[in-house]
Amino acid sequence: MSEMKKIKNLKEFSTSADRFEGANLLCPGCAHSIIVREVLNATNDDLILSASTGCLEVCTAVYPYTSWDASWIHIGFENGSTAVAGAETMYKALKKKGRLKQPERNPKFVSFAGDGASYDIGFQWISGCMERGHNIMHIVLDNEVYANTGGQRSSSTPIGSSATTSPEGRRSYGEKRNKKDMISIMASHHIPYAAQVAPNKWKDLVKKIQHGFSVDGPVFINAVSPCTTEWKFDPKDTMHLADLATDSLVFPLYEIIDGHELNITYRPKDLVPVEEYLAAQGRFKHLFKDEYKYLIKEWQERVDANWAYLNRREEARV
Amino acid sequence: MANKGWDEFEIGAMLRTFNGKIDDIVGTHQENRAYSENSSFVASVADWRINKPVFNKDFCIDCQFCWVYCPDVSIISRDKKMIGVDMDHCKGCGVCVEVCPTNPKSLLMFPEKADEETELAAWPAKNEEKK
Ligand SMILES: Cc1ncc(C[n+]2csc(CCOP(=O)(O)OP(=O)(O)O)c2C)c(N)n1
Ligand code: SF4
Ligand code: SF4
Ligand code: SF4
Ligand SMILES: [Mg+2]
Numbered sequence: 401m402s403e404m405k406k407i408k409n410l411k412e413f414s415t416s417a418d419r420f421e422g423a424n425l426l427c428p429g430c431a432h433s434i435i436v437r438e439v440l441n442a443t444n445d446d447l448i449l450s451a452s453t454g455c456l457e458v459c460t461a462v463y464p465y466t467s468w469d470a471s472w473i474h475i476g477f478e479n480g481s482t483a484v485a486g487a488e489t490m491y492k493a494l495k496k497k498g499r500l501k502q503p504e505r506n507p508k509f510v511s512f513a514g515d516g517a518s519y520d521i522g523f524q525w526i527s528g529c530m531e532r533g534h535n536i537m538h539i540v541l542d543n544e545v546y547a548n549t550g551g552q553r554s555s556s557t558p559i560g561s562s563a564t565t566s567p568e569g570r571r572s573y574g575e576k577r578n579k580k581d582m583i584s585i586m587a588s589h590h591i592p593y594a595a596q597v598a599p600n601k602w603k604d605l606v607k608k609i610q611h612g613f614s615v616d617g618p619v620f621i622n623a624v625s626p627c628t629t630e631w632k633f634d635p636k637d638t639m640h641l642a643d644l645a646t647d648s649l650v651f652p653l654y655e656i657i658d659g660h661e662l663n664i665t666y667r668p669k670d671l672v673p674v675e676e677y678l679a680a681q682g683r684f685k686h687l688f689k690d691e692y693k694y695l696i697k698e699w700q701e702r703v704d705a706n707w708a709y710l711n712r713r714e715e716a717r718v
Numbered sequence: 719m720a721n722k723g724w725d726e727f728e729i730g731a732m733l734r735t736f737n738g739k740i741d742d743i744v745g746t747h748q749e750n751r752a753y754s755e756n757s758s759f760v761a762s763v764a765d766w767r768i769n770k771p772v773f774n775k776d777f778c779i780d781c782q783f784c785w786v787y788c789p790d791v792s793i794i795s796r797d798k799k800m801i802g803v804d805m806d807h808c809k810g811c812g813v814c815v816e817v818c819p820t821n822p823k824s825l826l827m828f829p830e831k832a833d834e835e836t837e838l839a840a841w842p843a844k845n846e847e848k849k
Pocket of ligand 2: 425426427429430431432455459543547548626627628629630
């Protein structure tokens with residue numbers, strides 16, 4: 401087991417030498433790369449990475465350039481998790497046969513994918529990786545929409561959000577189905593670790609990533625990734641949106657150990673009304689019309705109910 | 719590699735980020751790495767900017783919020799000190815200015831064409847209304 405990188409505070413964290421480069425083509429203010437930087441900088445170990453098709457992949461591997469200073473593979477939309485699982489299996493086999501040139505190194509295998517690539521199109525591939533027990537980490541950059549192809553809804557898109565395939569209009573308030581509870585589904589594979597993270601809570605994120613790297617077996621991480629283009633807010637406000645997401649409990653931060661032990665890792669001191677979170681984004685603008693205001697009330701009720709549910713699970717250790 | 723068209727790209731080819739080998743990548747900062755022509759580090763997105771951040775070190779407390787939240791690896795921090803902005807890779811999003819906690823801020827946005835010296839000389843004073 402390699403030694404864990406010591407990161408006591410932000411000053412210490414800032415001495416990290418990034419393994420991700422700028423002049424990629426992500427939008428100004430995109431949270432995907434903020435999350436990626438925090439994850440990569442959480443470890444000193446070698447990295448074997450993959451990215452499924454989506455904004456992160458498309459914008460960081462534009463020929464003749466790559467923005468990655470680590471081994472990085474891309475195959476398709478659905479199988480980034482499997483690509484990394486294959487690399488991990490090969491690594492294990494070579495290690496067993498004594499054919500690794502540097503067996504003392506402890507590479508970490510990480511798959512990055514969007515919510516479209518994870519909740520929908522790569523769903524069975526990820527499930528397979530979790531079930532087979534690979535020593536990999538799958539990280540969802542959850543912007544709740546197929547951003548790279550112009551904002552189609554995914555099964556992560558929340559109720560009332562206007563997406564190009566579920567637009568608001570005279571007869572519709574936008575998306576009508578509930579967001580899939582992917583963390584519960586993944587935890588139900590009885591994997592050693594599943595957690596939700598947010599880029600604004602960098603310390604919580606780093607702690608969870610480090611814990612994920614320390615366990616033996618698959619790890620699932622859902623990271624909220626405010627998308628300036630599809631959520632429709634000013635690029636400068638990305639971290640403000642992340643704050644609203646965690647402090648309104650729309651994205652509560654918690655972890656599930658071994659499929660059942662749930663711990664809430666962040667309890668906001670000043671709760672933000674869900675209405676404020678919704679009001680900060682163009683994709684929910686229409687909900688503030690008189691005829692749709694009941695949806696804002698329902699939103700708050702859903703968030704409250706989910707928070708109560710998480711608290712009950714934490715207490716009951718189930 | 720760079721002279722090849724996309725359809726001349728061999729199957730199984732790899733883009734190498736560095737010329738030669740770096741043994742201790744996590745101990746080697748950007749200025750000491752030999753980037754290859756295939757790393758986006760050698761490219762620039764400076765022409766994306768409409769506004770640019772200007773850094774005033776007089777008010778900076780080296781909290782490193784700007785470093786951790788810059789999406790584009792454009793806040794240069796070394797030895798726990800913020801030392802400047804990488805103007806080849808900064809896209810001018812303004813996130814660093816929003817997260818800077820000092821009063822007055824140590825980073826502010828100005829039009830791309832603004833003169834840095836002039837803006838630094840006319841830096842706003844402490845805003846007393848802010849808590
Ligand atoms: C099998 C397949 N279906 C569809 C596409 C087209 N496609 C490319 S990226 C993308 C959207 C990605 O959305 P998501 O995974 O949420 O990532 P984001 O861009 O939002 O970060 C789609 C639909 C594809 N490349 N492959
Ligand atoms: S569309 Fe959204 S996720 Fe994609 S690069 Fe732009 S901000 Fe990032
Ligand atoms: S304006 Fe944006 S890209 Fe430029 S240094 Fe600030 S946070 Fe980074
Ligand atoms: S956020 Fe402001 S005070 Fe903190 S290091 Fe950056 S410039 Fe300095
Ligand atoms: Mg998405």
